[in-house]
Amino acid sequence: MIKLFKKIFSTSFVNVSSIFGSLFINYILANVFGPAGVGIVNISNKTLNIFSVFSQTGLRSVILRDNSGNKDNSISDSFRASVVVNGLISLFLTISIICIIHFYGSLIYEESNGIFEAVTITILALFPIVISQLLSSFFAAKKNPIFATFIDQTGVVILTSLILMALWYNDKSKLTIDLILYVYLGCRVLVLLFSISAFRYKNFKLSPLLISTKYIKESSHLFVNTFMGVLNANMDIFIITYFLPIEQVGVYAIASRLGTFLGFIEKVIMTVSGPEIVKIYKSSEINELSKYIGNLRKLLCLIAIIAFFIYFHFGKEILIFFGKDFVIGYDILLILSFATLIRLSAGPNGLLLTMTKFDRLKKNISIFSFFLLLILSFPLTGIYGLYGAALAKLCTVFCENGLQIYYSKKNILNKINGT
Numbered sequence: 001m002i003k004l005f006k007k008i009f010s011t012s013f014v015n016v017s018s019i020f021g022s023l024f025i026n027y028i029l030a031n032v033f034g035p036a037g038v039g040i041v042n043i044s045n046k047t048l049n050i051f052s053v054f055s056q057t058g059l060r061s062v063i064l065r066d067n068s069g070n071k072d073n074s075i076s077d078s079f080r081a082s083v084v085v086n087g088l089i090s091l092f093l094t095i096s097i098i099c100i101i102h103f104y105g106s107l108i109y110e111e112s113n114g115i116f117e118a119v120t121i122t123i124l125a126l127f128p129i130v131i132s133q134l135l136s137s138f139f140a141a142k143k144n145p146i147f148a149t150f151i152d153q154t155g156v157v158i159l160t161s162l163i164l165m166a167l168w169y170n171d172k173s174k175l176t177i178d179l180i181l182y183v184y185l186g187c188r189v190l191v192l193l194f195s196i197s198a199f200r201y202k203n204f205k206l207s208p209l210l211i212s213t214k215y216i217k218e219s220s221h222l223f224v225n226t227f228m229g230v231l232n233a234n235m236d237i238f239i240i241t242y243f244l245p246i247e248q249v250g251v252y253a254i255a256s257r258l259g260t261f262l263g264f265i266e267k268v269i270m271t272v273s274g275p276e277i278v279k280i281y282k283s284s285e286i287n288e289l290s291k292y293i294g295n296l297r298k299l300l301c302l303i304a305i306i307a308f309f310i311y312f313h314f315g316k317e318i319l320i321f322f323g324k325d326f327v328i329g330y331d332i333l334l335i336l337s338f339a340t341l342i343r344l345s346a347g348p349n350g351l352l353l354t355m356t357k358f359d360r361l362k363k364n365i366s367i368f369s370f371f372l373l374l375i376l377s378f379p380l381t382g383i384y385g386l387y388g389a390a391l392a393k394l395c396t397v398f399c400e401n402g403l404q405i406y407y408s409k410k411n412i413l414n415k416i417n418g419t
Contacts, residue, residue, distance in 0.1 A: 017158055020161075025160060026254060028172075029180070030250070030322040030323045030326065031323060035247040035250030035323075035326065036246045037250065038250035038251075038254060039247065040115050040118050041177060042250070043118070044115070044118040044121070044123075049234055050227075050231065051097070052130055054093070055093055055126060063137040083134060086131075087127065089130075090130040093126060094127060097119075098123060101119060102120075118178070121181040121182060121185060124185055128185075128189050132151050135196070135199060136148045151194070151195040156188050163183050167179075224367065225359055228367050228370045229366050231370050232366065232369050232370050232373055236373070236377060239389060240252055240381060240386065243381050244381075244385060248385070251328060251386065252329065254319065255332040255333040255386075256332075258318065259332075259333050259340055277292070277356070280292060293348065296347055296348055308341045311334060311337045312334060315333050316330050318333075319333065335390040335394055339394045342398055347405070350404050352408050353365075353404065353408055358411055361411070368399075369400040369403075376396065377393075
């Protein structure tokens with residue numbers, strides 16, 4: 001377990017640089033363009049997140065599971081298939097979305113040209129991000145979590161923040177939202193090229209390519225599960241955009257970014273612990289799994305409690321760093337950070353269900369959570385604005401994690417303990 005914690009902390013250290021880089025990017029947006037600029041960029045990023053998961057069709061989790069515990073030079077067929085299939089899907093979606101925006105965007109949003117321009121630029125990063133994330137899952141399975149994290153997100157954020165820092169220092173008056181998004185796009189391409197050059201598995205061949213129905217069936221539940229998870233994480237922004245001005249979206253986006261600050265810990269846990277959970281579950285030492293999950297839960301809970309108290313006492317000071325217009329998001333920050341506290345304290349039960357092939361059960365929980373979020377968000381946001389959106393998020397997180405705890409204990413941990 002000590003070895004595991006060392007991996008988690010070393011990988012987290014890499015992620016921390018990404019987090020501060022992301023906060024710096026939001027700081028530039030907030031100070032130069034105000035809440036409206038933050039709102040526009042966050043809507044475009046949320047759109048990219050949704051379509052990137054849609055393009056992966058659930059095979060990213062299959063790659064992590066199939067390549068874990070194999071020999072270093074062994075590459076699963078699921079990885080070969082995903083590079084071609086998901087790459088083609090992402091290209092098709094990129095072209096389709098740009099065409100739809102170009103021909104019909106102005107008819108749907110007469111006064112939202114800035115949003116559509118931002119989405120058009122951001123969606124060009126769909127193919128690079130999909131291939132990079134597939135490679136990231138493969139390297140995570142091969143127990144190289146730091147490099148996997150770097151090519152997934154960290155490298156892009158660090159490069160983008162450094163370039164923007166130079167542009168900011170040179171002449172911040174020349175910064176535009178489009179320029180910032182083009183910088184992000186260029187950095188995403190550079191990281192993809194770097195990850196491809198680092199891929200030194202000589203037995204990797206794209207052809208002959210056999211797309212087995214096994215992977216289609218196996219990934220279908222994982223796709224729905226992951227896609228619903230992303231919708232749950234991003235849908236509140238779109239609902240707020242429907243009810244409230246773009247400036248309110250920006251305030252909520254900053255509060256949400258800070259409130260889910262420790263979300264990177266969950267990514268680290270998945271990157272580091274996913275292969276280990278598969279290994280323990282498959283081995284004769286599966287009785288260690290309950291202890292393994294329990295230790296992760298304690299670690300996550302401790303970190304989340306510390307973060308919540310920091311926001312409780314210094315939240316307003318942190319928000320004013322982005323500008324005085326964002327201080328009104330203090331209560332939203334507390335609600336969303338409390339939701340993060342609940343999620344992290346519950347432990348990695350969703351990952352446990354996925355890695356132990358209870359992905360159909362996880363899928364059903366995700367679908368339930370998505371519809372619960374919709375049912376709560378529309379009336380609460382319409383009546384109470386940002387407070388309603390945050391409360392809907394909190395209730396959904398509480399119910400989703402409660403169900404994951406119940407079913408992981410019922411189907412996995414209690415059986416392991418012999419109860």
